[in-house]
Amino acid sequence: xxxxxxxxxxxxxxxxxxxxxxxxxxxxxxxxxxxxxxxxxxxxxxxxxxxxxxxxxxxxxxxxxxxxxxxxxxxxxxxxxxxxxxxxxxxxxxxxxxxxxxxxxxxxxxxxxxxxxxxxxxxxxxxxxxxxxxxxxxxxxxxxxxxxxxxxxxxxxxxxxxxxxxxxxxxxxxxxxxxxxxxxxxxxxxxxxxxxxxxxxx
Numbered sequence: 001x002x003x004x005x006x007x008x009x010x011x012x013x014x015x016x017x018x019x020x021x022x023x024x025x026x027x028x029x030x031x032x033x034x035x036x037x038x039x040x041x042x043x044x045x046x047x048x049x050x051x052x053x054x055x056x057x058x059x060x061x062x063x064x065x066x067x068x069x070x071x072x073x074x075x076x077x078x079x080x081x082x083x084x085x086x087x088x089x090x091x092x093x094x095x096x097x098x099x100x101x102x103x104x105x106x107x108x109x110x111x112x113x114x115x116x117x118x119x120x121x122x123x124x125x126x127x128x129x130x131x132x133x134x135x136x137x138x139x140x141x142x143x144x145x146x147x148x149x150x151x152x153x154x155x156x157x158x159x160x161x162x163x164x165x166x167x168x169x170x171x172x173x174x175x176x177x178x179x180x181x182x183x184x185x186x187x188x189x190x191x192x193x194x195x196x197x198x199x200x201x202x
Contacts, residue, residue: 045133048102061102061129075101080108080124085116090123098125106137110146126150143179155181158188159201175201 023038033039042049042058050057050065050072059065059072066073075097081090090105098105104127112118128137131150140149143160160176178201182188191197 045129048099048129059102063102064100075103075125080122081105083121083123084119094123101125103127103130106148108148113146139178141180142177151181152183155183156185156188157201158182158198160196160198162196163194 023033039056047058047060048065050059052065052068055069057069057071062075063072064075065071079094081094082088083090095105103125105123105125106127107121108124108126109122111120111122126137126148131137134153135150136153137148137150139146140151141147157178158180160179161173162176163170164172164174173196176196179198182200185200188198188200
């Protein structure tokens with residue numbers, strides 16, 4: 001706005017300003033005038049936008065929009081949907097539930113990844129929008145079934161190395177692929193004399 005005045009906790013646009021004019025709130029954030037209030041956009045990484053009539057507000061990712069300005073509900077999506085070779089239970093409603101909480105409908109797990117005909121993909125609310133600033137959404141485990149989630153960027157990947165025996169002697173060691181993450185290389189290490197060991201992936 002060309003003119004600003006302090007009202008309560010934030011700067012608001014004076015009556016001479018038109019809707020859509022640029023303004024700055026008391027925290028120094030840029031926004032636009034909306035019926036006398038300096039409205040600042042939502043933080044794209046941690047929030048999503050809510051509207052009800054002419055009201056707009058932000059809710060944290062993981063909480064859905066409430067029914068009035070400033071109201072944010074808990075995200076109670078506990079039902080995942082499944083996709084397989086022969087069926088797909090994921091609907092637009094699943095996508096909407098996730099979007100209402102500020103997330104995306106994403107692949108969160110896979111069962112029987114080694115057998116394409118029996119592969120079942122599990123979808124749920126998540127993705128990068130569900131992670132903290134220092135985390136990344138990626139394959140989190142490949143032990144038993146594939147699983148995805150938020151992994152701290154400082155963590156290291158741990159791999160499972162299998163012993164290949166022949167006449168009671170270990171003839172080779174093969175990697176069974178990525179299995180999990182740990183805070184440090186040292187915390188990856190573990191050994192089973194009959195199976196192999198886990199260590200940071202090289």
